[in-house]
Every structure is written in C-alpha cells, then in structure tokens.
Amino acid sequence: MAKKESRRKSGDKTKIEKGTLRRIFPFYKPYKGLFALDLLSAFIMSIAGLVFPVLVRVLMYDVLGDDFKWAFLFQIAGIMIAVKIVEVACRYYMTTVGHIMGARIEKDIRMSLFNKFMRLPTSFYDDNKVGELMSRSTTDLFDITECTHHCPEEIFIVIVKFVGTFAYLMTINVELTLIVFATIPVFAVVTYFYNNRLNRIFRQNRKKIAELNTHLEDTLSGIRVVKSFATEDLETKRFEKDNEDFVKIKRQSYMNMGGFFSSITLFSSIVYILTAVTGAAFIQKGHINAADLITYLLFVNTLLGTVDILVQFTEQYQQGIAGFQRYCNLMDTPEDISDKPDAIDIESFDGEIEFSDVSFRYNDGADVLNHLSVTVAKGESVAIVGPSGGGKTTMVSLIPRFYDVNSGAVRIDGKDVRDVTLRSLRKCIGIVQQDVYLFNGTVAENIAYGNPSATREDVVKAATAAGVNEFVDKMSDGYDTVVGERGVKLSGGQKQRISIARLFLKNPPILILDEATSALDNESERMVQKSLDRLAEGRTTLTIAHRLTTIKNAERILVLTENGIAEDGNHKELMERGGIYANLYRTYEN
Numbered sequence: 001m002a003k004k005e006s007r008r009k010s011g012d013k014t015k016i017e018k019g020t021l022r023r024i025f026p027f028y029k030p031y032k033g034l035f036a037l038d039l040l041s042a043f044i045m046s047i048a049g050l051v052f053p054v055l056v057r058v059l060m061y062d063v064l065g066d067d068f069k070w071a072f073l074f075q076i077a078g079i080m081i082a083v084k085i086v087e088v089a090c091r092y093y094m095t096t097v098g099h100i101m102g103a104r105i106e107k108d109i110r111m112s113l114f115n116k117f118m119r120l121p122t123s124f125y126d127d128n129k130v131g132e133l134m135s136r137s138t139t140d141l142f143d144i145t146e147c148t149h150h151c152p153e154e155i156f157i158v159i160v161k162f163v164g165t166f167a168y169l170m171t172i173n174v175e176l177t178l179i180v181f182a183t184i185p186v187f188a189v190v191t192y193f194y195n196n197r198l199n200r201i202f203r204q205n206r207k208k209i210a211e212l213n214t215h216l217e218d219t220l221s222g223i224r225v226v227k228s229f230a231t232e233d234l235e236t237k238r239f240e241k242d243n244e245d246f247v248k249i250k251r252q253s254y255m256n257m258g259g260f261f262s263s264i265t266l267f268s269s270i271v272y273i274l275t276a277v278t279g280a281a282f283i284q285k286g287h288i289n290a291a292d293l294i295t296y297l298l299f300v301n302t303l304l305g306t307v308d309i310l311v312q313f314t315e316q317y318q319q320g321i322a323g324f325q326r327y328c329n330l331m332d333t334p335e336d337i338s339d340k341p342d343a344i345d346i347e348s349f350d351g352e353i354e355f356s357d358v359s360f361r362y363n364d365g366a367d368v369l370n371h372l373s374v375t376v377a378k379g380e381s382v383a384i385v386g387p388s389g390g391g392k393t394t395m396v397s398l399i400p401r402f403y404d405v406n407s408g409a410v411r412i413d414g415k416d417v418r419d420v421t422l423r424s425l426r427k428c429i430g431i432v433q434q435d436v437y438l439f440n441g442t443v444a445e446n447i448a449y450g451n452p453s454a455t456r457e458d459v460v461k462a463a464t465a466a467g468v469n470e471f472v473d474k475m476s477d478g479y480d481t482v483v484g485e486r487g488v489k490l491s492g493g494q495k496q497r498i499s500i501a502r503l504f505l506k507n508p509p510i511l512i513l514d515e516a517t518s519a520l521d522n523e524s525e526r527m528v529q530k531s532l533d534r535l536a537e538g539r540t541t542l543t544i545a546h547r548l549t550t551i552k553n554a555e556r557i558l559v560l561t562e563n564g565i566a567e568d569g570n571h572k573e574l575m576e577r578g579g580i581y582a583n584l585y586r587t588y589e590n
C-alpha cells in the first residue's frame with residue numbers, strides 16, 4: 001500500500017482545475033457546422049448499429065415462421081445493405097472530417113501556444129527546459145486533439161447505444177434484459193480499474209521517453225564537449241542505463257496490457273455464455289424463441305463494443321484534459337513584461353540612457369543591483385568593468401526590458417522604458433553578445449534578420465560595413481552559403497561579424513556590446529573590433545569587456561561593484577585615482 005501511495009505521488013499527475021473544460025469550448029466555435037455534422041454522423045452510425053440486430057430478428061422470424069416468402073428475404077437483405085452503407089458512410093465522414101476538424105483545432109491551439117511563447121518574458125525561459133516545452137507542443141497537443149473530436153463522438157455513441165439496446169431488449173423480455181445488463185457494471189468496474197493502472201504506467205512511459213529525448217538532445221547539442229573530453233564511453237553508459245529503464249517501464253505496461261486484454265476477453269466470454277445458457281433455458285420455458293436469442297446475442301456484441309468505447313473515452317478524456325490543463329497553466333503564466341495599455345509607440349530615440357536609483361534581483365535571489373544611478377549621454381561611448389558576477393550583464397539587460405527593475409527606473413530620452421511599447425523600445429537597441437545565435441539558413445538570411453524588409457543590396461552593404469565580405473567572397477556560394485545549425489560551419493569571428501552586419505541593417509541608436517570579442521583570438525578580435533568601431537559611430541554605446549585594452553580608449557569607464565558605480569571617469573583619470581580600476585588594470589597588464 002505504502003509503495004502504491006508513493007508511486008502515485010511520483011507519477012506527475014496534473015491537477016485538473018475547475019473550469020478547465022469550459023475553456024476548450026471556444027476552440028470548437030469556428031467549426032460549429034463541421035462539429036454538428038460529426039455528431040450527427042455519430043448518431044446515425046449508432047442507430048444503424050442498433051437497427052441491424054433488429055433486422056436480423058425480423059428475418060429470423062420470417063425464416064422460422066410458417067408463411068416464409070423469398071421476396072421478403074430479398075427485401076430485408078436490401079434494407080440491411082442500405083443500413084450498412086449508411087453506417088459505413090458515417091464512419092468515413094467521422095474518421096476523415098472529424099479528424100480534420102481535430103487537426104484544425106490543434107492548429108489553433110498550437111498557434112495560440114506559439115504566440116504565448118513569443119510573449120513570455122526572458123525569465124520564463126530561465127526556469128523552463130526547451131525539451132519540455134517542445135513536448136508540450138507535440139504530445140500534449142496530440143492528446144488534446146484526439147480528445148476534442150473523439151470524446152464528444154464517443155459519449156454520443158455510448159448513450160444512444162445503451163439506451164437504444166436497453167429499450168429494445170426490454171420489449172422482448174424483461175428478465176433476460178435485466179440479467180444481461182446486470183453484468184455491465186461489473187465489466188465497467190474491471191476495465192476502469194485496469195485502465196487507471198495502465199494510464200498511470202503510460203504516464204511514466206511518456207516521462208521516461210521525454211527524459212530519454214532530453215538526454216539525447218543534451219548530448220547531441222554538446223557533442224563537441226563530449227568529443228573533446230573523450231567521454232563517449234561514459235555518455236554511452238549513461239544512456240544505456242536510461243535505455244534499460246525504458247524497457248523496465250515498457251515491460252510493466254505490457255504486463256498490465258496483457259492482463260487488461262485477457263480479462264476483457266474472459267469477461268466477454270462469460271457474458272456470452274451467460275446469455276446463451278440463460279436464453280436457452282428461457283426458450284425451454286417458452287419465454288422467448290430462437291430468433292429472440294439470436295437477437296440477444298447480437299445485442300450483447302454491440303453492448304460489449306460500447307463498453308470498450310466507454311473505456312477508450314475515459315482514457316482519452318483523462319489524457320486530453322490533463323494536456324489541456326497543462327496548456328491552460330502555460331497560457332496563465334503571467335507576462336510580467338508586456339505593453340501597458342497606454343504604452344506609447346516611439347518612432348525614433350536619440351539614445352540618452354538613465355539609470356535612476358535602480359535596484360534589481362532575480363526572482364527571490366539577493367539584490368544584484370543596489371540603488372544604481374548613472375546617466376549616459378546621447379552618442380556617448382561608455383565601458384563597464386567590474387568583477388565577474390558583479391551585475392554588468394544584468395544592468396544592460398534592463399535597458400531592453402529583458403527584466404524589469406524592482407525599484408527605481410531606467411529611462412531613455414527621459415521616458416521610462418516601461419511606458420513605451422516593447423516593439424519601439426527594442427527597435428532602438430542593438431545587442432552583440434559573446435555567443436552569437438545564427439539560425440539555420442544562409443549568410444544573407446541571417447544578416448537580413450536585422451531588417452526583414454532589406455533588399456539584397458542593403459544586406460551586402462551592411463555585410464561590407466561589418467567586414468563579412470572579407471570571408472564571404474571566398475565561399476563558393478557567397479551570401480547563399482548555408483551556415484549550418486547555430487552557424488557551426490563558421491568561425492567565432494565570422495559569426496560575430498554576421499551579428500554585427502545584422503545591426504548595421506537594424507541601425508539602432510543604442511548599442512550594447514557584452515563581451516562581444518572575449519571569445520576571439522587576437523587576430524579575429526582585431527577584425528571584429530574594427531567592425532564594432534565602425535558600428536558604434538554616432539550611437540550611444542555600452543561596452544562590457546574583460547580585456548581592459550579594448551576599453552582603455554573609451555571616453556568614459558564605469559566600474560560596477562556590489563555597491564553600485566564605484567568609479568566613473570576616463571582611463572587616465574581612473575589610473576591617477578589609484579582605485580579599483582587602477583588595480584584591475586595593473587593586474588591585467590602583468
């Protein structure tokens with residue numbers, strides 16, 4: 001018992017909140033017509049399923065009766081064929097159009113999910129794994145879709161068939177009908193029990209597969225690290241273990257599945273035997289005749305099929321609603337960083353930046369910035385130095401509102417960044433970081449990311465300004481060379497220059513360079529620096545760099561420590577002052 005309890009807790013069951021189901025209805029709205037037809041098909045199909053045994057009974061009465069007529073036999077045969085054709089047509093409609101409607105709903109839900117992903121703040125992605133988010137937009141959505149069109153159909157079919165069968169059989173013989181129906185609850189309980197257990201195991205299955213995939217993704221993404229540390233064997237062993245666990249869980253689920261299917265078969269047989277034997281006894285006593293018994297047996301077949309559908313329904317419903325609940329939870333994640341209702345759209349900024357008494361901490365962590373105040377004039381070039389982990393990256397992340405201040409304000413041209421639209425704010429800021437993210441596409445496409453409406457001419461101009469032409473001209477496909485996933489086919493300096501070309505196209509008044517050249521060797525640093533200098537001309541520029549030689553020539557240097565801006569001046573002034581910067585510089589020189 002205790003073991004069972006703990007397993008239940010570890011199986012990550014999503015708690016279904018009240019009102020979740022209601023939130024799915026709006027997704028049906030655009031497909032009202034299709035959905036109504038889908039349900040109508042389910043209805044007709046169920047009725048057709050019920051009519052068939054009735055026709056068999058009529059036929060049997062005719063055959064076994066005294067005044068048998070061939071013409072009647074052919075008539076019934078004709079009706080039977082017609083009923084079957086209608087049933088088949090309805091099934092065809094349900095499996096095609098019903099599924100297509102499901103896919104349309106899935107498309108709509110996926111789109112709203114993607115839009116949400118685009119709106120969620122950076123902090124959301126600090127706390128969530130990409131692999132998990134991926135699985136949400138695949139497996140969860142699949143479950144939701146299956147549920148959206150199957151569940152209503154199934155409910156419909158089950159109700160029509162149960163009620164129809166019961167009503168019809170009651171007209172033949174009340175006692176036999178009650179006996180047959182008395183077995184149904186037992187059957188339902190057995191299947192429900194197994195089904196629940198199977199569901200739990202299926203959930204663990206999925207979790208295991210998700211883990212395997214995440215593991216694989218992680219290893220493949222870091223394949224260069226694996227190879228450089230020659231840890232292939234270690235990785236293989238670790239993967240092997242996960243892979244073994246997979247079989248364990250699968251084994252468990254198949255054991256249960258075996259139990260499930262055989263108990264269904266066993267139980268069906270019992271119901272058949274019960275009906276046949278009791279029915280025979282009833283014939284003997286003259287309560288019913290042979291034609292009625294055949295009808296009963298056919299209806300038992302329909303009923304057992306209906307229970308099967310009911311079980312499928314519970315499973316699909318549970319999975320679908322759990323997936324939908326996770327979707328709702330994600331949709332309910334607050335978008336702390338979004339436009340205020342009265343946010344203003346600003347066409348162009350001059351680029352004066354002011355930090356006014358800014359304090360900031362990540363989530364519940366300690367303060368990273370403490371009452372920081374500093375102003376950077378329009379067009380000024382400022383370097384920020386300080387100890388690692390001192391908050392330099394954090395400080396500049398507040399300007400494009402990747403995070404919002406806890407108190408104080410960041411202003412551009414005197415306007416609080418929270419009062420302008422994110423679109424206009426981020427349009428005026430260009431960022432170059434140490435690691436560049438290139439999308440899998442061509443060099444030209446990656447540069448055009450800076451301004452999607454740019455012409456090929458604009459792209460080449462920007463590329464030339466950034467020094468991209470120096471290496472692209474040597475490539476066989478030139479600007480149409482594919483850079484590979486994340487730009488693996490390019491050197492660090494080349495990638496960096498492409499990211500600079502993007503910014504020439506974007507042409508923002510404010511520039512943030514965070515360790516842009518730190519990962520490069522001297523030669524490529526020199527080249528990238530040249531491009532950066534060209535880019536920085538006439539723009540307000542904040543440069544963060546570990547190599548103090550890069551910074552030495554800055555007009556103004558800020559030293560950021562735990563206690564805010566400790567020193568502020570140019571290289572010469574700060575060296576004369578003999579404080580933190582002078583110390584850093586001397587250590588650096590040695």
Ligand SMILES: Nc1ncnc2c1ncn2[C@@H]1O[C@H](COP(=O)(O)OP(=O)(O)OP(=O)(O)O)[C@@H](O)[C@H]1O
Binds near residue numbers: 368395
């Ligand atoms: N996304 C985050 N979530 C929580 N804490 C963070 C996050 N990013 C940074 N921190 C913490 O904030 C502090 C400041 O980090 P930040 O990256 O701003 O330092 P930095 O001055 O840029 O350092 P470096 O010179 O090494 O780049 C560190 O203590 C770090 O652990």
Ligand SMILES: [Mg+2]
Binds near residue numbers: 392393394514
């Ligand atoms: Mg940093």
